[in-house]
Amino acid sequence: MKRRVLTEPKPVRVALILVSLAFLAVSLVLPLALVFVEAFSKGAAAYAAAIREPMALSALRLTLLTAAIAVPANLVFGLAASWAIAKFDFWGKNALITLIDLPFAVSPVISGMIFILLFGRLGTFGPFLQGHDIKIVFAIPGIVLATVFVTFPFVARELIPVMQASGSEEEEAARVLGASGWQLFWRVTLPNVKWGLLYGVILCNARAMGEFGAVSVVSGHIRGKTNTLPLHVEILYNEYQFQAAFAAASLLAFLALVTLLAKSFIEWQTGRRASAGSVENEA
């Protein structure tokens, strides 16, 4: 039970709530609504045409493909890294924690540049890649790599505190009872972190689909080949095809809404678990 400690006068409370609601309306809800209004400004038929257009479909496919590779990759990495960090002490642990945060710390444009410097024609591995006829930059592998890099921290960052909080006693108990490493992971560790994991995956997915900066640098903007949805929106906009641009943007906006819904569902679930946990503490 939370007791009310602050007792501001009612007008102050109402004013504060109104100010924040007005701000949210102007800066968040209005733009989002405008996306849909603009997208349908020439009618549903024009909207459908803009989305069914081959370049748009190809961008959508590439976006989904990128997310389909980046999210599982970071799911596995995030689980492994957070497990290692939360349950074991090893040399270089702090360095690993810092490195996980690196993609958050640098600008996405720089993240993209790193891959050009590494795999570009004049980059470190450029001659080798050209010699073996492997294309990374200005091709799909580059886009996937840049996306993986940028979305690297989401799962691990979500899981580390959850795993640290749950400690290792349950794992020890499972081992004494005869569970193998695999059984221990599936039956004890994973169920304890599943909501945190799902939360991290959803955020990771949202970012993977929406990433612009890093992908823009490595993509090369080849229409129908290396354009993701955010890049496609930019091209259409620069060509003054506003309605088509907003139609494509509405797909991303729709995705954002789904993400928010999933996120609040998970928060509601974990909230229920947390209140069960507080019963535990009182007992």
Added chain:
Amino acid sequence: MSIEARNVTKRFGSFVAVDDVSLVFPGGELTALLGPSGSGKTSLLRIIAGLERADAGQVLFEGEDATGRDVRQRGVGFVFQHYALFRHMTVFDNIAFGLRVRPRARRPGAPEIRAKVMDLLKLVQLDWLANRYPSELSGGQRQRVALARALAVEPKLLLLDEPFGSLDAKVRLELRRWLRRLHDEIKLTSVFVTHDQEEALEVSDRVVVMNKGHVEQVGSPQEVFDQPKTSFVMNFLGQVNAVKGGYVRPHEFELARSADAPEGSWAEVRHIHMAGAVVKLELVDEAKNVLLVEMSRDRADALAPRVGERLFAWPRRLRSFEAATV
């Protein structure tokens, strides 16, 4: 199953948690590892379980070297101080866990598991809670579930790490008597760690007193209480007065209004605690030492001491530990 630790040493960095300890735990007995925190008792327990690896020395199960045996192969039951129940499983699933993770060849069928779990729940008197989650149970109930879970795999050895440590005083008392009865019933070789001397003395067949990674004394509860071998054991088990020439337990002081013993001193009564069956007095002698004295209610009524009065205090029994290292 009898357990033996031979020259076991465990270090954490430069801290020596267990220092060349050799001990034998006879089969079928309930042994208490008693000591203050940092005395190495939990480390020793975890080494026996296989949760921790000793830096040197051996652990023998029934005379057989088990030092390198993995924790999964040791066949021990372990009860953790904070229960370590699986939060996302019901009480039933918690207890069934050890049976369900067995390799297929040794795994019992679902009906057998069910029967076994329900038997264990009856044993710990919680069969009506099978479908609850750990968060819905009280501390004492959780610890009993943890015990049932440990017993489900039919261990040859039961290890308990401060099993009553996080319970409140009343539940603690009930649960430890219950554990003693349970042990008399199933006769499983058991070792439990505690820092509570009263608990160790009341529950166990044998007490191992540990301090700073060493074993100070091994013996029956009465032995370690009545014949402490070192000043540490004397001090740790019950209250004690350090006087010239040795140590005296509070109940081994005699008080009188005349100096009718050769070794004793006059002391002034400061406080009298009358509550309870035993009367406790606090006196200050001429050298300004505080003396704690306990006597029966009858004796106190006969003597009728008053605060501020000077009484002659002399020890009926004085212990000294010239050879003691502490």
